[in-house]
Amino acid sequence: MAPRLKFLKVEDFRSIRGPAGVSLDAPAVLIHGPNGTGKTSLLSSIELALTGSVPSLARLDRDYMAYLPHKLAKNGLGRVSIQAEGVGSKTEASLEINGQAIVGSALLDGDQSRFYLERCYLAQVTLGRLLEIYEHQDNRDTASPLTRFVKEMLGLDALDSLIDGLHAAGDVRRFRESAPHFWAARADAPMLERGVDEATEIEQACRDEMIKTENDLRELLGPQFVADGPIDIEALRAVVKSDIEERETKLADLARIRRDLAAAKAQLLEASTSEEEGERIAAEQVSSATRDAFARWRSVAGQQLEVLLRSIQKKFTDVVSVDVSPATAHAKALAIVSSALSRAQTALTNDDEIIRSLSGAQVSVQQGQGRLKLIDEQLADAGGANRALAEALATISSHIENEICPVCSRNFAEISEEQLASHVSEEVARLVAVAGRVEALVRDRATTAAAVVATQRQEADLFARRLPNDRRDAILLELADLTEWMNALDSLADAASNGGRLWEEAKQAAERLSVLRSRISSISGLRAELVSYGQRLSLQPFPADVPLEEIVDEILTQVQYRSAQEAKSGDQGDRALRLLDKLEVNQRELDNATIDLATAFEDERRTTALRQESERRIAVAKGLLAQAQAVRADEARRVFNKELNAVWRDLFIRLAPDEAFVPAFALPSIPGRAVEAVLETHYRSGGKGGNPRAMLSAGNLNTAALTLFLGLHLSVSPALPWLVLDDPVQSMDDVHIAQFAALLRTLKQHGRQIIIAVHDRQLFDYLTLELSPTYNGDRLITIELGRDSDGMTTAPWSLMSFRPDRAIAA
Secondary structure: OOOEEEEEEEEEEOOEEEEEEEEOOOOEEEEEOOOOOOHHHHHHHHHHHHHOOOHHHHOOOOOHHHHOEOOOOHHHOEEEEEEEEOOOOOOEEEEEEOOOOEEOOOOOOHHHHHHHHHHOEEOHHHHHHHOOHHHOOOOOOOOOHHHHHHHHHHOOHHHHHHHHHOHHHHOHHHHHHHOHHHHHHHHHHHHHHHHHHHHHHHHHHHHHHHHHHHHHHHHHHOOOOOOOOOOOHHHHHHHHHHHHHHHHHHHHHHHHHHHHHHHHHHHHHHOOOOOOHHHHHHHHHHHHHHHHHHHHHHHOHHHHHHHHHHHHHOOOOOOOOOOOOHHHHHHHHHHHHHHHHHHHHHHHHHHHHHHHHHHHHHHHHHHHHHHHHHHHHHHHHOOOOOHHHHHHHHHHHOOOOOOEOOOOOOEHHHOOOOOHHHHHHHHHHHHHHHHHHHHHHHHHHHHHHHHHHHHHHHHHHHHHHOOOHHHHHHHHHHHHHHHHHHHHHHHOHHHHHHHHHHHHHHHHHHHHHHHHHHHHHHHHHHHHHHHHHHHHOOOOOOOOOOOHHHHHHHHHHHHHHHHHHHHHHHHHHHHHHHHHHHHHHHHHHHHHHHHHHHHHHHHHHHHHHHHHHHHHHHHHHHHHHHHHHHHHHHHHHHHOOHHHHHHHHHHHHHHOOOOOEEEEEEOOOOOOOOOOOEEEEEEOOOOEOOOHHHHOOHHHHHHHHHHHHHHHHHOOOOOOOEEEEEOOOOOOOHHHHHHHHHHHHHHHHOOOEEEEEEOOHHHHHHHHHHOOOOOOOOEEEEEEOEEOOOOOEEOOEEEEEOOOOHHHHO
């Protein structure tokens, strides 16, 4: 069963107001009506019902859907339905239009819809576009009417839009303006790599410095303090401090033993002489007198000094009381207070200097970081400029012979009065200068970054040496106390000196008397004391016959040796604490450098990944562009082939038998350009003609356009044997119209269903006569469109069947 349109119902669609139903069940359907009554709207409703859209209107206005319902339609809805046979399983389709969307499914599937739009339906607006073909000076221009017509006929608009959109993928230089971040990423890649290298060098330097400090610490303390593996700084610092305190305790104990030994040695020397009884009595009298004098001094001036010394003893336990010796106690207190005062003043002075140096270092770091930021901004501003581009331009300049660009083939004189060669030379010079500045900025940045790191290390060292705020406050308070004590000690200097003299006289007298009284008993108890000292020092027991002098000398030698050893170990402990402080600073610097390195790696990785993804997408776009161009070329060759030219030639000659020229299509193949169909004229006797505008008359131009569409329809197997034409005979004379009517009659006889809309009454009557039924089964439907008194559309239709001519038969 051949496909045939059967019936059409339209309601409130475009210029058709109200409901209208017409039969299409005939080989030929003629539609007539004055302008504005809905002829084109009726054909557009057929297009909508069959394909689900109205491409003939969409090409003119993207918002055409808003105007499909009649402006006075009920509820703003338009409706279209059509019946057909032989087009598949569906025989009817109904659609509803609300001004925003089309609801419902079309009668034809995708391939059938495309065939109908390409080769079955010639809208009036499309025929009008065909008449512009010969009015354009360059038919090969992608914006020419011919190219636009080809796109409309073949549905290449979307494909061409895809090709245009993918044009930039052909050359990455085209992304300089459209994708500046991609171009900048390509240019910044070397700088990011250098940043990673610099961060790696800094991190390795910090790591090496930390390893050196750890090795020095292990060499100093030995494996008994520092085991293999990571060093716990705080735990090791606590151990070292504990060891230092223990050694200080041992040194103090050794010092006491050394003093006792010195006293024992002096006692042995004094024991070698003997005194008489009279000397003892005289010594007792002198001792009593000196003791009374000292007591009188102590009750007055000595009381003030004793109160002052007790106050100082709360801070410094080494300060002795007046019982030892007023002068000695005063001198010792004065020395201790003076030394402490000097230390406090020195500590504050040093801390002030450290604070000033730290402030200067912080300012230097901020200035350096500001300098780095400025350099980075200047590098960013100069992004994309490099010597390689300048060399490429210099290479291109050798191929410049005139004002035509050797890259894009454009005439530079059209956009500038400057010569192209001069412009390229200036650009090369500019790029070389900018590239040199970028290299200088990179060197400057490396130098500045190294200086900032060195200053940051100095800053960290100064910060570690700076006094804590609470410690500084304590020193300030201590300084005030020390100053007051110094003043008090200075005021009591004379009294202390007098008391010291009295104390010394009483002491000497008492000692003299004590020596005389206990010389024998003291010597007998000295050996036991020396033996106990030897046991405390873990020495071998001394034989009983060894003189006491030798025992004292031996023990004193051991004490001096061990004191020297403990003092040396104490110095190692102090150095260990300094190394631990340095190691702590090294650890912070390494942590910061590791973070900077990770950041640099991440920046490079992210930028590289984005650049690789962009390059991958560009490669995909290139492949898609090539495929789209190939599909477009194949589509053009599929339609505009030799068979189409042959059919077009036959149809044109049939309608214009006296014309010396015939139109034809050609598909010139130009490397690097899209395959575009172009129009030519040929002599009927052979050979190409001249410009088509000079070859064909206005009437034959319309004939060429009309026969072109018929050729598109007839050059392939008729999937849909329908021809729907909207007022096709424009600028034709009677002869051409007669030839066209004969052609339509022939097409009808060969199984084509023809639907034509005309507005001229005489032409309508003529075509009604020419297409009237000529055999049994042949039919003709005529539709007269109009409006009633209320403005509603009227569409009465008439059916003509074949009737034998009885008069001639008789």
